[in-house]
Amino acid sequence: MSNPVKFIDEEENNEVMEDVVSKSESKTSDNTEDNLTNFYQVELPSKGYLGYPSVIEYRDVVFGDEVKIKMATDETYIRTVNKVLKGILNNPSFYDDICIFDRDYLLLWTFANSYSPKQPMQMTCQSCNSKNDVTIDLTELNVTDIDPEIPVPFKMDLKSGESIEVHLPTVSDELVAESLYRDSKEYNFDDYMIQSTIKVKDKQFKNQKQKFEWIIENINAKEISVIKKFHERFSYGVDDRIERECENCGEVNTGRYPFRLEDFFIYSGPEDDFEYYLRLNKKT
Numbered sequence: 518m519s520n521p522v523k524f525i526d527e528e529e530n531n532e533v534m535e536d537v538v539s540k541s542e543s544k545t546s547d548n549t550e551d552n553l554t555n556f557y558q559v560e561l562p563s564k565g566y567l568g569y570p571s572v573i574e575y576r577d578v579v580f581g582d583e584v585k586i587k588m589a590t591d592e593t594y595i596r597t598v599n600k601v602l603k604g605i606l607n608n609p610s611f612y613d614d615i616c617i618f619d620r621d622y623l624l625l626w627t628f629a630n631s632y633s634p635k636q637p638m639q640m641t642c643q644s645c646n647s648k649n650d651v652t653i654d655l656t657e658l659n660v661t662d663i664d665p666e667i668p669v670p671f672k673m674d675l676k677s678g679e680s681i682e683v684h685l686p687t688v689s690d691e692l693v694a695e696s697l698y699r700d701s702k703e704y705n706f707d708d709y710m711i712q713s714t715i716k717v718k719d720k721q722f723k724n725q726k727q728k729f730e731w732i733i734e735n736i737n738a739k740e741i742s743v744i745k746k747f748h749e750r751f752s753y754g755v756d757d758r759i760e761r762e763c764e765n766c767g768e769v770n771t772g773r774y775p776f777r778l779e780d781f782f783i784y785s786g787p788e789d790d791f792e793y794y795l796r797l798n799k800k801t
């Protein structure tokens with residue numbers, strides 16, 4: 518199974534993460550989770566173009582969230598991560614409709630702010646093979662906003678005579694793909710994911726499996742490549758590419774930040790925070 522947190526390759530319209538996010542300590546009185554919790558606000562890179570709000574509230578990651586993520590297995594990882602994130606966002610009714618590019622952005626943002634934006638990782642030099650310990654500042658990763666010209670939905674008439682509507686992958690599409698993939702590994706996760714983003718108009722299917730079978734038989738190769746191009750052309754969000762100079766030979770290496778939530782718990786332990794409390798506790 519692929520990591521649920523995938524980032525994209527878009528060069529244009531890059532903005533630094535910090536610029537698109539406003540962190541305000543706006544306390545909301547009517548949140549159901551916990552009236553004492555601070556809620557902050559984050560602006561999504563989809564900017565409201567996908568039918569849900571552009572600004573979302575979130576609270577700090579708490580111990581309970583951490584425990585749930587730690588308990589997740591590979592099998593339950595996607596479902597657990599979404600459940601935990603939904604709670605952090607105060608359970609918005611539209612959570613399942615959120616595009617996974619926004620979801621990934623939200624994960625990165627909420628966890629980077631609750632733990633530390635600075636994450637250590639190791640990069641192996643492509644030239645001399647030496648291992649470099651580097652620190653990545655997650656708030657410095659580039660973020661691309663959605664193209665406002667995105668058609669919602671993207672409509673196509675198929676050669677088979679049917680009409681379809683395609684959208685960018687959402688949380689609920691990913692859950693469908695995950696369940697199809699769990700049942701049968703005959704196709705890869707991405708193939709299941711593509712089918713999830715297609716609505717066949719005026720056609721009833723018994724279940725997702727039947728819909729998948731219909732799609733692989735009725736959408737021709739040209740049409741599926743148009744669908745893939747739509748996804749590529751309008752993808753947006755966090756760019757996880759990083760560049761670092763090798764300490765040994767000076768070669769500039771490019772890599773990707775391997776974002777896994779577990780890493781936050783293992784490494785981030787904000788040393789500064791600990792030192793702060795230690796100073797306060799100092800015997801005089």
Ligand SMILES: [Zn+2]
Nearest residue numbers: 642645763766
């Ligand atoms: Zn090197």
